[in-house]
Amino acid sequence: MSAPSSPHSSHAAAQPLSIRASGPLRGEVAVPGDKSISHRSLMLSALAVGTSQISGLLEGEDVIATAAAVRAMGAQAERLGPGEWRVSGVGVGGLLQPTQALDMGNSGTSTRLLMGLVASHPITATFVGDASLSGRPMGRVIAPLSDMGADITPAPGGRLPLTVRGLYPAVPIRYTLPVASAQVKSAILLAGLNTPGTTTVIEPVPTRDHSERMLAGFGAQLTVEPTPEGRVIMLTGEAELKPQTIVVPGDPSSAAFFAVAATIVPGSDITILNVGLNPTRSGLFAALRAMGADIEEVSPRTVGGEPVADLRVRHARLTACDPDPAAAPSMIDEFPVLFVAAALAKGTSRIAGIEEMRVKESDRIATMAAGLTAIGVSVEELPDGLVVHGRDGEPFAGGGPIATRLDHRIAMSFAVAGLHASAPVEIDDAAPIATSFPNFLPLLRTVGAAC
Structure with a gap:
């Protein structure tokens, strides 16, 4: 593509x-x-079976890029009023092939998390962004998603434009984060939603935990355990997410x-x-x-x-x-x-x-x-x-x-x-x-x- x-x-x-x-x-x-919660609200609602209601959604350009991307992959995301949105999801495994490149604007969160979503679905998506985003390295998320079986072709230096060819069934992995990054953690967990078996992320240094809280809220089977090697997050794949009412x-x-x-x-x-x-x-x-x-x-x-x-x-x-x-x-x-x-x-x-x-x-x-x-x-x-x-x-x-x-x-x-x-x-x-x-x-x- x-x-x-x-x-x-x-x-x-x-x-x-x-x-x-x-x-x-x-x-x-x-x-x-909250920007982090807004992004995740849209993405998880897009993967739920049924209709979720979101209030207080941040309507900055970064979050609007996420809304456009989930629409491009089959979800219905409708703005009802200031900060008020309704999202009808396609279900885990139900993402559709986008017909054109996904424009992420300046949003690194949108890019890295959506790469995780695509990685375990049998679709191909190309990510593009503005000059600032196109200068940001994506290697730290490319590595674990490639381990799960996704075929990822970035521009030189691991940058955008970048194409992800997802694999289904993807391969569950046990991955220790080399650098504290909530975005990398979240990308792996989102890929794990449509991956048979248990996907495990180990965080030597804790990072923001909105993904874990929201995944559990949507009904995913997820455990978080403190251990000597760090927080161990285990997600059972092929999840069925239930629609939610979310106040951001x-x-x-x-x-x-x-x-x-x-x-x-x-x-x-x-x-x-x-x-x-x-x-x-x-x-x-x-x-x-x-x-x-x-x-x-x-x-x-x-x-x-x-x-x-x-x-x-x-x-x-x-x-x-x-x-x-x-x-x-x-x-x-x-x-x-x-x-x-x-x-x-x-x-x-x-x-x-x-x-x-x-x-x-x-x-x-x-x-x-x-x-x-x-x-x-x-x-x-x-x-x-x-x-x-x-x-x-x-x-x-x-x-x-x-x-x-x-x-x-x-x-x-x-x-x-x-x-x-x-x-x-x-x-x-x-x-x-x-x-x-x-x-x-x-x-x-x-x-x-x-x-």
């Missing part, structure tokens, strides 16, 4: 952004639905930007509503509290098997941090905005053990180092992290334009930095923010930001 060019491959026209300090941030915000909690990765903003801007007091606090995802809030942040959990509750609370965050003076690398998987997407917090702390923060950040939407270590330097922060780049010399609350100098490298989290992190800067912070392109948080800038304005 030939791979047509992706409509996302040349990014839309750049949207420069200037953001400046505007005084205290006040009020309530409701962040979009607010995304902690999106909430992180407002938590840091309220922490660093003097006089601020923000409540972030309905935030998912899954312990495999909430490392950023623990790190901020260790630095002295004032974060209060209000009305803690459980929604759909996930812990949720409202977070009240007030301005606080921060001290430097040296986070445990073992906690990195629980906050891997939040390190860019943690660097911003560290840059305003008292003392020097050494944040290491996060080499995974070099293969995200951009090389986030190098990109953040360059951007922080441009707004007056002294940093030292490490192979696996950054040393950040804090300014003890002194505003950033401002400046730019900051190169975001088509990375939504870089753009949002420097927007937050601009809220406590002596001069405006200029960002070269805010357009990528739409991939995960389409209403980020309007929400910032509602609590008093000037952007």
